[in-house]
Amino acid sequence: MTITSPKEFPIFKTKTPGITERFDITDTVGRKKYFEAKVGKEIEKLREYLKKDTFIAFLLGKKNSGKGTYSKLFMEAVESANVGHVAVGDIVRDIHAGLDSHDHKTKLIEFLRGNYRGFHSVEETIALIEGRDQSSLVSTELIIALLKYEISKRSRQALFIDGFPRGLDQISYSLFLRELIGYRDDPDLLAFISVPNAVIDERIKYRVVCPICKTPRNLKLMATKYVGYDEKDGSFYLMCDNPSCNKARMIRKEGDELGIEPIRRRLEVDEEVFRQLLRLHGISKVYLRNAIPTDVAKEYVDDYELTPEYVYERDASGAVRTIEKPWTIEDDDGVLSYSLLPPAVVVSLIKQMAGVLRL
Numbered sequence: 001m002t003i004t005s006p007k008e009f010p011i012f013k014t015k016t017p018g019i020t021e022r023f024d025i026t027d028t029v030g031r032k033k034y035f036e037a038k039v040g041k042e043i044e045k046l047r048e049y050l051k052k053d054t055f056i057a058f059l060l061g062k063k064n065s066g067k068g069t070y071s072k073l074f075m076e077a078v079e080s081a082n083v084g085h086v087a088v089g090d091i092v093r094d095i096h097a098g099l100d101s102h103d104h105k106t107k108l109i110e111f112l113r114g115n116y117r118g119f120h121s122v123e124e125t126i127a128l129i130e131g132r133d134q135s136s137l138v139s140t141e142l143i144i145a146l147l148k149y150e151i152s153k154r155s156r157q158a159l160f161i162d163g164f165p166r167g168l169d170q171i172s173y174s175l176f177l178r179e180l181i182g183y184r185d186d187p188d189l190l191a192f193i194s195v196p197n198a199v200i201d202e203r204i205k206y207r208v209v210c211p212i213c214k215t216p217r218n219l220k221l222m223a224t225k226y227v228g229y230d231e232k233d234g235s236f237y238l239m240c241d242n243p244s245c246n247k248a249r250m251i252r253k254e255g256d257e258l259g260i261e262p263i264r265r266r267l268e269v270d271e272e273v274f275r276q277l278l279r280l281h282g283i284s285k286v287y288l289r290n291a292i293p294t295d296v297a298k299e300y301v302d303d304y305e306l307t308p309e310y311v312y313e314r315d316a317s318g319a320v321r322t323i324e325k326p327w328t329i330e331d332d333d334g335v336l337s338y339s340l341l342p343p344a345v346v347v348s349l350i351k352q353m354a355g356v357l358r359l
Ligand SMILES: [Zn+2]
Pocket: 210, 211, 212, 213, 214, 215, 240, 241, 242, 245, 248
């Protein structure tokens, strides 16, 4: 058993005495009421805090564990422009794309001259960024410099940093990132996200995207209003809800049917980094848990906080019917579990952040 097994993670109680209303947490209006009811006080304190103070939160979890979703929902809940999300993988990609602009390139070179310390000259470094697409091939020294560059542009924002440290060799750098950033003297913390491999696997296996507007959905976990049936291969498919897409058939990317197989090595590295950082002293930690054993779920969460599964049927006339039922998976210890919808995980994030920041 690994230390990242869900068993090691406290189960967070989002069930609140006195709140009996069922919220539709898949919709922004419903979520607003939901957050208000469950963590309204904490949100108020966080808003107050964010008016003058910031924080740096490192999001740690396996690839596809929902890091971006959780930080986005946190921002939605606190409704503050003073919070941002930095995806380290995107920084390298964006900077690579932005080098076409002369202005951007000059600014970056200037910044690197003052802030980059590493084994390549600034010219070599620029050439390196221009020649690569993959963030994994860029040195850690350079990633640190680019991260500083990005953070320097957002000095008033509290930040969720997603994708750093990425490997065991980057852990010691991350310990000193706050010092490296220098001018910021705000609290930093680690937010651990525990998600069973089975959840990641099915998220990949069943994900589909609209070929026109690129909206992502999931045949099994996030259905659309209209579902079609393909007579030729006997399968059901989703149609885009976006009115301008004319019920376009949503499609699966080739390779997704393999689930986590192609990224298994990546997930193992993520897990090693996660495990090392769990043992780190001297920094505040927040524990987020995606799955909850079915036998205790009733005690800890409300049923609308659980991720449903969608299955489809055809009636005699050929019309497709969507049936919603609770989705169960086995967590990494083989315990039959439900997976929480992202807003429920964010309720525990908000509660714990308020605690860690001593609000
Ligand atoms: Zn669409």
